Amino acid sequence: MSSKREWLETTYKQASERPVRFSTISDMELAALYTPDDAQGGYDETLANPGEYPYTRGVYGSMYRGRLWTMRQFAGFGLAEDTNARFHYLLSQGQDGLSTAFDMPTLMGYDADHERAQGEVGREGVSVSSLQDMVRLFDKIPLDRVTTSMTVNCSASVLLAMYLIVAERQGIPWDRVGGTIQNDMLKEFIAQKEWICPPRPSLRIVTDMIEFCARKAPRWHAVSISGYHIREAGSTAVQELAFTIADGLCYVEEAVRRGLAVDDFAPRLSFFWNIHNDFLEEVAKLRAARRMWARIMKERFGAKNPRSMMLRTHAQTAGASLTAQQPVNNVVRVALQAMAGVLGGVQSLHTNSMDETLALPTEQAVTVALRTQQIIAEETGITNTIDPFGGSYAIEALTDRIEHDAMEYIRRLDEMGGMVQAIETGYPQREIAEAAFHYQRQLEKGIKTIVGVNKYSVPEELPIDTLKIDPAIEERQVQRVRKMKRERNSLAVREALARVSEACRSNENLMEPILEAVRREVTVGEISEVFRTEFGVYRDPGWI
Numbered sequence: 001m002s003s004k005r006e007w008l009e010t011t012y013k014q015a016s017e018r019p020v021r022f023s024t025i026s027d028m029e030l031a032a033l034y035t036p037d038d039a040q041g042g043y044d045e046t047l048a049n050p051g052e053y054p055y056t057r058g059v060y061g062s063m064y065r066g067r068l069w070t071m072r073q074f075a076g077f078g079l080a081e082d083t084n085a086r087f088h089y090l091l092s093q094g095q096d097g098l099s100t101a102f103d104m105p106t107l108m109g110y111d112a113d114h115e116r117a118q119g120e121v122g123r124e125g126v127s128v129s130s131l132q133d134m135v136r137l138f139d140k141i142p143l144d145r146v147t148t149s150m151t152v153n154c155s156a157s158v159l160l161a162m163y164l165i166v167a168e169r170q171g172i173p174w175d176r177v178g179g180t181i182q183n184d185m186l187k188e189f190i191a192q193k194e195w196i197c198p199p200r201p202s203l204r205i206v207t208d209m210i211e212f213c214a215r216k217a218p219r220w221h222a223v224s225i226s227g228y229h230i231r232e233a234g235s236t237a238v239q240e241l242a243f244t245i246a247d248g249l250c251y252v253e254e255a256v257r258r259g260l261a262v263d264d265f266a267p268r269l270s271f272f273w274n275i276h277n278d279f280l281e282e283v284a285k286l287r288a289a290r291r292m293w294a295r296i297m298k299e300r301f302g303a304k305n306p307r308s309m310m311l312r313t314h315a316q317t318a319g320a321s322l323t324a325q326q327p328v329n330n331v332v333r334v335a336l337q338a339m340a341g342v343l344g345g346v347q348s349l350h351t352n353s354m355d356e357t358l359a360l361p362t363e364q365a366v367t368v369a370l371r372t373q374q375i376i377a378e379e380t381g382i383t384n385t386i387d388p389f390g391g392s393y394a395i396e397a398l399t400d401r402i403e404h405d406a407m408e409y410i411r412r413l414d415e416m417g418g419m420v421q422a423i424e425t426g427y428p429q430r431e432i433a434e435a436a437f438h439y440q441r442q443l444e445k446g447i448k449t450i451v452g453v454n455k456y457s458v459p460e461e462l463p464i465d466t467l468k469i470d471p472a473i474e475e476r477q478v479q480r481v482r483k484m485k486r487e488r489n490s491l492a493v494r495e496a497l498a499r500v501s502e503a504c505r506s507n508e509n510l511m512e513p514i515l516e517a518v519r520r521e522v523t524v525g526e527i528s529e530v531f532r533t534e535f536g537v538y539r540d541p542g543w544i
Contacts, residue, residue, distance in 0.1 A: 234436020
């Protein structure tokens, strides 16, 4: 048998090759063939068995043979009772975890009756201004039997306080409440752009929540370190991995600086990745992420508890990959992305609905998206063998390459003084913008293909129904919030807000004052306004 070099110079040289540049969607050049010559490191050092350090092959010993991933469809629209009905529907269809989408005013820390909320209430997610809304949102859902993910960041501390009080009212102790709140403010400055305060006070609030949950709600993940939005903003797979892991390092450093022992909180850190179209690249990215986090936690932070080194993750198929043109094609894209996520070893998965590029999903579309996961889990057989791609020369070579390139980014960020300093100079923002521009140019030149958009396109009218939000919902929610504010104890509200202000000006952990304020019916917008007053409002240095 010839060596790889000899094979390239003889057998392959005589064969035909399509006149294209072979690269991943992130433009990582691919070899024609991967062989044992491409493998780096020994099995125990770089792979090891599932459930063993560095967890390349999976964080749990039995993986999907022991338990399937949590199927968690992102849901939220209209009033709290509208989303509550969707939650109950999804649970009745076999979903086993909830994922809450909040509307833009809630995400930005404005109540439904604020002038800046006008026209946005209940549009992109559910409107939650008060504890009463949160009670309606989780009505008749036992919070000790489902886990809940909440996608919210700059107002996350208030929403977590509301959720814990809802559990309290259901008679459930906080140490039995499980779930995740996204709460990753660093990626907001890098990619998503939903913020209130500048990076440093935002990091203080996140750290307060990590500290609070470690002591009072140990089953709750206080932050889900998120690459999803970094990828949606146009990053490459390597940038998604590098900037997300670097954000995680920043949170760990801050918590350790606060005086927490790394093994006391690191087991409850979780991650959230984007699963894009390039199948092999996505599988390799997830494997590289686990190995990077394990090595960093052990070598940089001296973690002793294996659970501190395990990168457990939720993933979502790539919203930005969906097309308005020929939207039924999105079912195929989502199925393949979901398979990459499963073969990559995720613990929780959301599959996008085919109509999400046009509107919030209809019940029919979200059911197809959920069934996609169920078909992968129950019919394809890929869950019967742990890490079936392990040992693939191509997968292992890509995993090594992605890890190497992402660690090079982290080295550069370390030289800058860390992620906060890098954000303040605009470094990750510029890197992502340049990657997005490069990909767009490749699409325009036809180097990369999106089926139905820049190739195989046809004239068409919108062939599917979409969800319409009744404008009357906004007026109903505005009147509901105003009525609540008129009827509550205004003195108790003023005292609670003063207490939150005082905590902001001191080193006191903010969560207890926020919990007390929420109990007194202080709203998301009112507490967020205290943050604006005490910490200032962030202005994007890149904004013109």
